[in-house]
Amino acid sequence: MAIRPAEERDLFSRLHIDAPLVGGVLVLCSLGLVVLYSASDETREVVINQALRMLLGMGCMIAVAQLNPSRLARWAPMFYLAGMALLVACFLFGTGRGAHRWLTIGPVRFQPSEIMKIAVPLTVAWFLSDKILPPRLPITLVALGIILVPGAFIAEQPDLGTAILVMAAGVYAIFFSGVSWKLIGAAGALGVCAAPLVWFTMHDYQRQRIITLFDPTQDPLGTGYHIIQAMIAVGSGGAYGKGWLNGTQSHLEFLPEHATDFIFAVYCEEFGFVGVLIMLAAYSLVLARGLQIAAMAQDSFGRLVAASLTLTLFTYIFVNMGMVIGQLPVVGVPLPMVSYGGTSLVTILTGLGILMSIQTHRRFIVES
Amino acid sequence: MSLLPELKEPERESRLFLSRIWFSVAAMFLGMLVIVGRLAELQIVNHEHYTTLSQENRLKVVPIPPTRGLIYSRDGVLLADNRPSFSLEVVPEGIKNLEDRVAALRKLVRIDDDELDRFHDELKQKRRFDTVPLKTGLTEEEVAIFSERRHLFPGFSIVGHLSRYYPLGEQTAHLVGYVGRISEEELKSIDPGNYAATTHIGKDGVEKSWEGVLHGEVGYQHVEVNAQGRVLRVVERKPPVQGSDIYLSLDTTLQKIAIEALGEEKGAIVAIEPGSGGVLAFVSNPSYDPNEFVNGISRALYSSLRDSPSRPLYNRALQGQYPPGSTIKPMMALAGLDYGTRTPSDHVFCPGWFALPGDEHHYRCWLKWGHGTVDLTRSIAESCDVYYYSLAKDLGIDRMSSFLAKFGLGRATGVDLPGEPNGLLPSREWKRRTRKLPWFPGETLINGIGQGFMLASPLQLAHAAAIIANRGMVVVPHVVGQIEDPLTHTATQAGVYEREKVQLRSPQFWNDVINGMVEVVHGKTGTARKSGEGAAYRFAGKTGTAQLFGIAQDKTVKNEDVQKALRDHALFISFAPVDDPQIAVAIIVENGGSGSGTAAPIARKLFDHYLGAKAANGNSSG
Numbered sequence: 001m002a003i004r005p006a007e008e009r010d011l012f013s014r015l016h017i018d019a020p021l022v023g024g025v026l027v028l029c030s031l032g033l034v035v036l037y038s039a040s041d042e043t044r045e046v047v048i049n050q051a052l053r054m055l056l057g058m059g060c061m062i063a064v065a066q067l068n069p070s071r072l073a074r075w076a077p078m079f080y081l082a083g084m085a086l087l088v089a090c091f092l093f094g095t096g097r098g099a100h101r102w103l104t105i106g107p108v109r110f111q112p113s114e115i116m117k118i119a120v121p122l123t124v125a126w127f128l129s130d131k132i133l134p135p136r137l138p139i140t141l142v143a144l145g146i147i148l149v150p151g152a153f154i155a156e157q158p159d160l161g162t163a164i165l166v167m168a169a170g171v172y173a174i175f176f177s178g179v180s181w182k183l184i185g186a187a188g189a190l191g192v193c194a195a196p197l198v199w200f201t202m203h204d205y206q207r208q209r210i211i212t213l214f215d216p217t218q219d220p221l222g223t224g225y226h227i228i229q230a231m232i233a234v235g236s237g238g239a240y241g242k243g244w245l246n247g248t249q250s251h252l253e254f255l256p257e258h259a260t261d262f263i264f265a266v267y268c269e270e271f272g273f274v275g276v277l278i279m280l281a282a283y284s285l286v287l288a289r290g291l292q293i294a295a296m297a298q299d300s301f302g303r304l305v306a307a308s309l310t311l312t313l314f315t316y317i318f319v320n321m322g323m324v325i326g327q328l329p330v331v332g333v334p335l336p337m338v339s340y341g342g343t344s345l346v347t348i349l350t351g352l353g354i355l356m357s358i359q360t361h362r363r364f365i366v367e368s
Numbered sequence: 369m370s371l372l373p374e375l376k377e378p379e380r381e382s383r384l385f386l387s388r389i390w391f392s393v394a395a396m397f398l399g400m401l402v403i404v405g406r407l408a409e410l411q412i413v414n415h416e417h418y419t420t421l422s423q424e425n426r427l428k429v430v431p432i433p434p435t436r437g438l439i440y441s442r443d444g445v446l447l448a449d450n451r452p453s454f455s456l457e458v459v460p461e462g463i464k465n466l467e468d469r470v471a472a473l474r475k476l477v478r479i480d481d482d483e484l485d486r487f488h489d490e491l492k493q494k495r496r497f498d499t500v501p502l503k504t505g506l507t508e509e510e511v512a513i514f515s516e517r518r519h520l521f522p523g524f525s526i527v528g529h530l531s532r533y534y535p536l537g538e539q540t541a542h543l544v545g546y547v548g549r550i551s552e553e554e555l556k557s558i559d560p561g562n563y564a565a566t567t568h569i570g571k572d573g574v575e576k577s578w579e580g581v582l583h584g585e586v587g588y589q590h591v592e593v594n595a596q597g598r599v600l601r602v603v604e605r606k607p608p609v610q611g612s613d614i615y616l617s618l619d620t621t622l623q624k625i626a627i628e629a630l631g632e633e634k635g636a637i638v639a640i641e642p643g644s645g646g647v648l649a650f651v652s653n654p655s656y657d658p659n660e661f662v663n664g665i666s667r668a669l670y671s672s673l674r675d676s677p678s679r680p681l682y683n684r685a686l687q688g689q690y691p692p693g694s695t696i697k698p699m700m701a702l703a704g705l706d707y708g709t710r711t712p713s714d715h716v717f718c719p720g721w722f723a724l725p726g727d728e729h730h731y732r733c734w735l736k737w738g739h740g741t742v743d744l745t746r747s748i749a750e751s752c753d754v755y756y757y758s759l760a761k762d763l764g765i766d767r768m769s770s771f772l773a774k775f776g777l778g779r780a781t782g783v784d785l786p787g788e789p790n791g792l793l794p795s796r797e798w799k800r801r802t803r804k805l806p807w808f809p810g811e812t813l814i815n816g817i818g819q820g821f822m823l824a825s826p827l828q829l830a831h832a833a834a835i836i837a838n839r840g841m842v843v844v845p846h847v848v849g850q851i852e853d854p855l856t857h858t859a860t861q862a863g864v865y866e867r868e869k870v871q872l873r874s875p876q877f878w879n880d881v882i883n884g885m886v887e888v889v890h891g892k893t894g895t896a897r898k899s900g901e902g903a904a905y906r907f908a909g910k911t912g913t914a915q916l917f918g919i920a921q922d923k924t925v926k927n928e929d930v931q932k933a934l935r936d937h938a939l940f941i942s943f944a945p946v947d948d949p950q951i952a953v954a955i956i957v958e959n960g961g962s963g964s965g966t967a968a969p970i971a972r973k974l975f976d977h978y979l980g981a982k983a984a985n986g987n988s989s990g
Contacts, residue, residue, distance in 0.1 A: 133381045176392075178384035225429070235410040235418025249422060273411040280400060287396060295389050303385050311392050318399045325406045 016065040016360040018293070021352055024286035025061075025337065029054050031267070031279055032338035038245045039259040039266040039340070046259070046340065053342040057349035064353030068361050072354060073129065073301045076122035080146070083119045086112035087153040113154045114347050116166045118354070120147055121312065124173040125304035133300060134178035143174050158203055161319075161331030168315055172308035177300075210329045226262070227326045229255050234268040234325055241272030259340040261332055264324045279338075286352070287314055293359045302358040309351045316348070428591050431564035434584030435530060437611030439544055439574060442646075442849055445620045446535055447544050448575065453531035454511050455504040456524060460491060463523040470502070473521060477510045479503050482666045504663040505531070532568065532575075532662045536620070538655035539627060542683045543618065543647075543785075543847060545573020546658035562586050565608075571661070574614065574847060576786045581851055584611035610854050617646030617849040625977050626651045629970040634958040635937075636684035638830035639974060642949045644864050645834070645843035647783070649953075649974065650827075652684040687789055689823040690956055693912030694751045694963070695941045696772065696818040698836055698881050700759060701744055703771040705877040709762045712744045712880045718754035724761065724809055731757050731813050734913070748884030749894045751911060753817050760816025765807055768815065769795040774870045775832040776842070777824055782865070783845045791828050794821035819915055829954035833941040836885075837908075837949035839878040840870035882908050886946055889968070896940070896968035905979055909942030909971060911963030914956075935959040940967035944975045951978050 012019050033047055033054075040046040064072075090112050124143050131139050147170030155163035175184070199207065233249035236242070247269035250258040258266050268276055290310030297303040313336060320335040322328035334341055336348045410418065439448035456477065460466055470487075473479070479502065487502050502524075506514075511526055518524075532547045534540065547568040550558070554569055563569070564586055570576035587608030592601050626637040626649045639649035656673055660666075665673075673681050682688070704710035720738035721730040733739065733753040739746070747755035760768060773779065778793025792798075794815060796807040814820035824832075827845065835842050844865040852859045872878065885908035887893075889900030895911045914937040938960030943952035953971050960966035 132376055134384060176385060176388050178381065178388060231410060232418050232421045234407065235414055236422035238411055238415040238419065268407070268411065273407060276407055276411075277404070280404065284400065288393075291389055291393060295386060300381065307385075307389060307392065311396075314396050314399065318403065321403050325403065325410060327402070327406060 013360045016356060017062065018065075018289070018356040018359050020289040021286060021356055021359075024282055024289065025058070025349065025352060027282045028279070028286070028337040031282070032263075034244070035263060035267045035270070035338065036259060036340055038247065038270060039250055039263050042245065050340055050342075053345055054337075054349075056342070057346045060346055061349040061353035061356070064350050065356035065360065067357055069299075069302050069305070069354075069358050072122065072305075072357065073126045076119065076126040079115070079119045080123040080150075083112055083115040084150060084153075086115065087150055091153060091156065111162075111343060113150075113157070113159060113162045113166060114343050116150045116154065117162075117169060117312070117347050118309075118351055120150060120166050121169040121173045121308040122305060122354075124170045125301050125308065128173065128177045128304060129299065129301035134180065135174075137183075140174060140179055140183065143170070143177075147171060147174075159332075160202070161333055164331075165312070165315060165319070165333065169308055169312040172311045173304045176294075176304050176307040176311075226257075226330055230262055230265040230324050231326050233265040237269040237272045239273045241268075241270045241275055244270050246270060261320065261330075261334055261339060262324055263339050264321055264335050267338070268324070283317055283336075290352075290355055293355050296362070297358050298362050298364075306355050306358050309355060313348065313351065430589045430591055432587035432589055432605075432608050433529075433565035433567070434586060434608035435610040436532065436547070436568075437582040437584065437854065438613045439582075440613065440615045441618045441620045441623075442615060443620055444615075447540050447616065447618075447620075449533045449535060450530035451533045452528055453504065454506040454508075454526050454528050456502045456506060456514065457499045457527050458487075458502050459499055459523050459525075469521055469524070473502075473514075473524070476513050476517065477503060477506065480666065482668075483664075486664055499527075534658045537657045537659060539620075539623060540618070541573075541655045541658040542652040542685060543573055543616070543650040544658065545575040545786075546571055546661045547575050548661050549664060568662070572787075573785060574616065577784050578614055578848060582611040582614065585609040613852045613854055614848055615850040615852065615859070616847050617641065617644070617648060618650065618847065619648045619978070621981070622649045622974060622978055623651065625973055626970070627653065629973050630957070633960060633966070634678055634684070635956045635960065636688055636826040637953065637955050637970065637974075638685050638826045639951055639953045639978075640830045640834045640845055642834040642837040642841075642843070642943060642952045645845045646849055647845055647847045648951060648978070650685050650847065652682070652686070652688070654678050654680040656680045683787075684956070684958075685826045686783070686785055687787060688825050688956065689789065689791065690826070690937055690939070691820070691822055691914040692777075692818040692824045692829060693914040693937075693939050694753075694818055695829055695832075695910050695912035695939050695954075696777075696822070697748055697751060697756055698885055698910050699772055699775050699832065700756055700763075700768070700816060701748060701881045701884065702836075702872065702877055703763055703768060704759045705744075705874075705880060706771070706872045707763060707767055708873075710744065710759060715741050715743055716747070716752075716755045716758050718742050718752050720754070722754045722757040722813070724813070727810070729810065731810070744880060745884045745887055746893070748881065748910065749887035749891045751888075751895050756816045757813045760812050761809070763812075763816075765794075765796055765812045765815065768812070769793055774842075774868075775835050776828055777822070777832065781827055781831045781845050783827060784848055784862075788827070789825065791825055792821055792823040818912060826954045826956050829939070829941050829956075830952055833943050833954055834949075834952040835870060836878070836882065837943035837952045839875065840872065842867040842869060882946060885910055885942075889942075896964040898964070899968040899972045903972065903975070905945040905975070906947070907942055907944030907971075907975055908946050909940055909968060911968060912939035912941070913937070913961075913963055914939060935961050938963045938966040940964075940971050942968070942971045942975075944979060950982065951975065 033051060036050055037044075037047045124146055127143055127146060128135055128139070135143065147167050151163050151167040154166055229249060233247065233255050236249065237247075242248070247266055249255045249269055250266045255262055255265055267279065287310055290306060290313065294303050294306035294310060297306050316333055316336050319328055319331065319333045320339075323330055323333070334344045337345065436450060438446060438450065440446055456473075458466075463469060470479075470484070483503055487500060490500050506526065514521075514526060534544060534546065548571045549567060550563065550569045558569070562583070562585060566583065566586070570579040570582065575582065585608060588606045590603040590605070592603060622639060626639070630637065630651060630653045633653065635653055637649055637651040638647065640647055660669060701710070705712070718733055718735075718739040718741075720736050721732050723730055731753070734751065739750055739752045739754070742750070742752045742755045746752065769778070772793055778791055780788040780790050782788075794811075799805055799807050799821075811820055815822055831845050834845075844867060846862055846865075848862045850859045850861055886906060888909050888911065889896045889903075889907055891897060894900065896909055899909075900907070936959070938957040940955045940963045941953065943949045951974070953974055955967040955970050957966045957970075
């Protein structure tokens with residue numbers, strides 16, 4: 001093992017670009033554009049539109065990668081407070097179909113909850129990074145508070161899916177800080193006990209989605225219709241798929257939301273099991289590299305951020321795919337880098353930019 | 369227990385972190401395994417099962433359009449109907465040589481080039497399995513001809529549906545408006561779910577402003593279809609909720625009399641029930657046939673309407689911008705009384721002209737040789753301009769514009785019709801903002817007789833007349849009277865919205881001014897005395913003439929000498945009966961010459977009918 005100073009780095013590192021991550025992103029984005037062309041019924045404008053958003057997202061990714069992680073740590077609480085202010089503004093003046101999700105400032109219309117997907121893990125990591133780890137109970141409780149406040153506001157919007165994902169990202173940071181398994185077990189037990197309480201505070205449509213999950217045939221014309229049609233799409237794809245542009249489920253409009261949340265079903269139908277394995281391999285590459293970056297990070301902040309962002313990315317993938325193949329309730333979570341839509345794309349790529357920043361700003365390099 | 373402060377232990381922290389990393393690697397691996405396992409189950413093990421499902425058992429959700437609510441007048445005449453109509457529709461997917469088939473079809477069914485162009489436009493926008501209409505409004509003969517040869521045209525089908533029809537056609541076009549195919553633009557602003565099966569949307573008039581009430585709620589049909597998309601059976605049906613029927617406050621007989629009274633003249637007539645604000649008649653002449661717009665107007669017809677010099681598409685009653693002329697004099701008189709600038713008996717001498725001190729310009733009265741000594745009543749009855757030049761000078765523009773604003777000038781009335789302009793009530797501030805110029809004293813005088821910058825729509829003038837009739841009560845005009853739920857037949861009254869009342873220092877001022885307006889039609893020297901002769905009731909009015917061009921200082925021009933297109937607009941505002949106003953009107957006849965000669969007799973015809981019919985109904989029921 002040899003330790004070299006960080007100055008002697010290759011070109012990519014000096015540009016703060018991590019080749020394996022960028023490679024994985026390019027593969028996934030390309031797959032996304034290919035399947036989107038089919039899912040959008042061969043609408044060229046939609047694909048061009050999405051490609052432009054991808055370029056914007058990659059621009060954000062590379063820009064963020066240039067920032068030193070210590071600077072990110074200093075900015076994290078400000079980011080968090082700004083996000084909280086926007087969430088409160090959203091609560092007071094937000095727009096959206098029956099939900100206080102969207103905030104319009106001038107020509108820009110966005111979801112403040114999206115900012116929190118990154119701000120929460122960053123802030124928790126920043127808060128824990130100068131404490132003695134594993135954190136003691138009071139510290140852990142404060143960290144939980146940092147997570148629960150925005151979580152509650154987002155759940156109130158009501159956007160339970162996003163709330164859970166935002167809170168998960170923060171909880172992951174606590175998990176990686178090394179809190180004892182006993183505490184995790186106790187929290188888990190508490191969660192199970194609180195589940196009925198959550199059930200009764202849920203909106204009817206949210207409950208319906210969970211009931212439907214266990215028995216889609218019970219409601220074949222409502223929410224269950226989505227799940228059944230998605231499973232037919234996936235199953236009829238078979239090992240090799242029906243071929244690009246030949247998916248009848250989406251082209252004949254049986255599959256709802258087929259360009260956004262259910263795009264994975266279109267992919268499965270047209271490219272089959274083999275195609276899915278290729279996509280999963282690309283995701284695995286990104287995830288493995290993310291965890292490796294976390295393991296090689298040289299301070300607590302870098303470790304916690306890298307590890308929790310990676311695990312969050314996995315969660316998005318798992319929740320979206322689980323929804324399409326009928327194993328998780330229908331929640332509005334897009335498939336990272338593949339689903340049509342700009343907001344989540346920019347968030348995901350910014351998160352990967354933070355990983356690249358952590359990887360390429362190390363002070364010294366260990367070589368085996 | 370150690371009293372030493374705890375220190376960070378990098379070694380231990382690192383070890384712990386790595387163990388958590390390994391744990392999450394394991395968790396992710398497990399998660400991936402679950403997904404891959406489930407996919408293998410769906411795609412490999414149960415592949416055949418799902419393939420069968422995907423090929424044979426297809427559950428499709430087909431939206432069913434709601435039936436659009438009907439529009440009636442207050443006297444129960446149907447103004448907007450839904451009539452069965454047949455159209456020829458095409459699903460391009462699966463048709464081998466579409467152009468060839470369309471050409472063959474044109475030998476059987478008349479399809480214009482316009483319709484063909486529209487078909488091709490729509491073909492590009494829609495997906496291959498979407499239905500595209502080729503020809504709408506097929507005759508029964510054409511339906512029969514096509515049905516016989518149906519087998520030659522796979523993918524083509526005749527679809528029966530309801531199409532909007534306006535029985536009174538051009539008589540109500542500017543009020544009821546029309547529906548048309550939903551445009552790209554409109555698609556962005558509507559709820560796509562509720563309009564999933566709707567093809568038409570209100571484009572103008574009541575059809576547009578009451579779209580939400582008329583449209584209804586979409587229904588759904590869950591059907592099983594085979595691989596070709598043919599419906600096998602209906603699984604479940606959620607019927608659509610039809611739109612509510614609307615009863616307008618319009619009186620169709622009055623509307624017809626107003627249209628006949630205008631005859632060939634261009635102009636507008638608005639009649640309002642002062643107490644409720646309900647619009648009784650709403651005429652803009654010339655008009656157009658709204659039925660031409662429902663299924664797409666031909667380009668030739670549209671350009672002939674658009675380019676016609678008489679501008680039939682222009683809604684004069686709602687959007688016309690006319691100088692109100694002398695019709696604002698009653699309001700000016702009220703301002704003079706209320707600000708204490710004039711009393712009813714104050715006299716002004718009219719030598720036929722007025723001049724500002726230190727200015728040689730002569731502001732002329734319409735009566736060249738002057739009215740002599742004029743008091744308030746005579747100033748209205750004989751419409752003396754000099755009286756109002758002098759009053760305007762004493763009031764000043766600031767007080768004038770703030771007082772006239774109370775009568776709804778310079779602000780949209782808030783009627784339930786789309787596209788109402790504000791008109792223009794000039795003020796010092798307005799001129800500075802828009803023209804970057806200061807206000808000149810001479811402009812105060814000109815605006816004092818309703819000329820100059822001031823602009824108002826016929827609806828605004830009728831609204832102002834209603835406010836005077838109401839002695840200050842301001843009721844927002846509305847065209848919809850009742851909304852009736854078609855299933856329960858329960859009617860909801862459309863709200864009567866009042867605005868802040870015009871409060872005067874003394875209510876007696878209303879009578880002073882209204883007396884002047886009564887003299888206009890019933891007095892010996894009133895400008896419209898001919899229109900008041902022999903009336904069975906007393907009414908009040910004010911004539912007006914909107915000058916279209918300035919006349920040189922030292923010249924007198926006779927109207928006959930001026931080409932018709934350059935003649936002044938004739939105006940008249942009025943209400944009847946004086947003591948219990950039932951109807952208030954504003955009439956504008958473009959290039960009609962004088963308000964007294966052309967516009968006032970129309971008001972008399974409307975009142976005779978409306979009050980006569982009311983009296984007859986009262987007698988028969990009482």
